[in-house]
Amino acid sequence: MTIVDPVVEPGPELSREQVARYSRHLLLPDVGVLGQRRLRNARVLVIGAGGLGSPVLLYLASAGVGTLGIVEFDDVDASNLQRQVIHGEADIGRPKSVSARESIRAVDSTIEVRLHQVRLEPRNAVNLFRQYDLVVDGTDNFATRYLVNDAAAVAGIPYVWGSIYRFDGQVSVFWDAAPGGLGVDYRDLYPDPPAPGTVPSCSEAGVLGVLCGVVGSIMATEAVKLVTGMGDTLLGRLLVYDARTMTFRTVTLRRDPGRVRVSEVEEDYEVSCGVASPLPSVDSVDGDLDPTSLRALLDGDTPVALIDVRDPVEWDIVHLDGATLMPLPTVLAGDAVASLPTDRPVVLYCKTGVRSAEALAVLRAAGIADVHHLRGGLEAWARDVDPTVPTY
Structure with a gap:
């Protein structure tokens, strides 16, 4: 006692x-x-x-x-x-x-x-x-x-x-x-x-x-x-x-x-505690996209592979049209590399940009060059592009 x-x-x-x-x-x-x-x-x-x-x-x-x-x-x-x-x-x-x-x-x-x-x-x-x-x-x-x-x-x-x-x-x-x-x-x-x-x-x-x-x-x-x-x-x-x-x-x-x-x-x-470490904060990497830039890219003539790295339950709540679900653990395990297209830009997104930034770092380390992520995630997308997207 x-x-x-x-x-x-x-x-x-x-x-x-x-x-x-x-x-x-x-x-x-x-x-x-x-x-x-x-x-x-x-x-x-x-x-x-x-x-x-x-x-x-x-x-x-x-x-x-x-x-x-x-x-x-x-x-x-x-x-x-x-x-x-x-x-x-x-x-x-x-x-x-x-x-x-x-x-x-x-x-x-x-x-x-x-x-x-x-x-x-x-x-x-x-x-x-x-x-x-x-x-x-x-x-x-x-x-x-x-x-x-x-x-x-x-x-x-x-x-x-x-x-x-x-x-x-x-x-x-x-x-x-x-x-x-x-x-x-x-x-x-x-x-x-x-x-x-x-x-x-x-x-x-x-x-x-x-x-x-x-x-x-x-x-x-x-x-x-x-x-x-x-x-x-x-x-x-x-x-x-x-x-x-x-x-x-x-x-x-x-x-x-x-x-x-x-x-x-x-x-x-x-x-x-690693909150301010360089690894998860890859927003500064050239080629990352803010919501407005991603909207312009999706509206252009070039096909885009939109990859959602959230969990399936989050996908059920809301996801962007045309996206493919590929949860972060799949990316971290290396299982996603072979299934990603090589003939078009790949754009990753999650809720806030943290998980997509981590996936971005892994994929670029694996040699995939034309891969980007949505800075700020769906929260930024709802704020800057489409206010009808529900936040959670």
């Missing part, structure tokens, strides 16, 4: 109104009046007000956390509403942080909500974290996850981490400075980031909407446990959830004896 002392001191005595509001907590021996006073005195920073941040923020607000910080600079999009339950139709186009604050205040108007409408970066992360007792990380990219991990280690505070992918979720608690030699962090689970392009985002791979509620609720539970000191935390354990089979399992995590303790944040996490 991994039981740790509460990370927050009790706040003032509860008012009569607060006793009534939190009575179901007060009846729990592991929470009680003292635990609720800790919750009211707690300062919790939530990174992201999206799929995971939505249930985390709503449940922490309902639990009575006195101060909630939100790091979020994005706006609400219609595609968010399938899983980001803190936002509604009327919020489309509005800042997520503002929408989230209004929803929190609708739950409890006495909670202090601090908005940090900035991109989390090495220059601001540590000082920001030091203003809070703990952090909850619901981000969806490896660069930010490593930054959160290192900033929390430097600030000396614990954080709850969660991740979702299609039907699967993971949750753990990381605290490099945990007492009793219990400290583990994200780098003990993932010493090195995955290769660029090997882990698609939710916008490319999809995600079951209700999965966010399950994983986010578990993350909120771990935050409450850290604040109050109740129960057995996930520090030193990884919880893995499979929504398809409705199974949970836990994996023991141990500190890597060879890992050097983090003493400062890096200068550029996007570079170290």
Whole structure:
């Protein structure tokens, strides 16, 4: 078992109104009046007000956390509403942080909500974290996850981490400075980031909407446990959830004896995680096409082989007329080279241009010269050429 002392001191005595509001907590021996006073005195920073941040923020607000910080600079999009339950139709186009604050205040108007409408970066992360007792990380990219991990280690505070992918979720608690030699962090689970392009985002791979509620609720539970000191935390354990089979399992995590303790944040996490590496960013290669240029090419007299490198389920949603489906794994395996025509230009496309850029690099390395890709993918095509093409 991994039981740790509460990370927050009790706040003032509860008012009569607060006793009534939190009575179901007060009846729990592991929470009680003292635990609720800790919750009211707690300062919790939530990174992201999206799929995971939505249930985390709503449940922490309902639990009575006195101060909630939100790091979020994005706006609400219609595609968010399938899983980001803190936002509604009327919020489309509005800042997520503002929408989230209004929803929190609708739950409890006495909670202090601090908005940090900035991109989390090495220059601001540590000082920001030091203003809070703990952090909850619901981000969806490896660069930010490593930054959160290192900033929390430097600030000396614990954080709850969660991740979702299609039907699967993971949750753990990381605290490099945990007492009793219990400290583990994200780098003990993932010493090195995955290769660029090997882990698609939710916008490319999809995600079951209700999965966010399950994983986010578990993350909120771990935050409450850290604040109050109740129960057995996930520090030193990884919880893995499979929504398809409705199974949970836990994996023991141990500190890597060879890992050097983090003493400062890096200068550029996007570079170290491969986000800014040259390989996937081949938009600068001569011959790449923007949507307008591709439209002109398709309207010309020269035949064009239009290749869709997305997954079959995406093809079923929308595809360009005259295109041929050739999923990226087929290209990466080398199976596509022999089937590509050599008597006409080949133009690859995907949703955003990331996968088609990767396929382009592979095919050019294989010696195919007259191959190009649609810069910006179908999203750019819908924006610049054909607004009737649905985005997803």
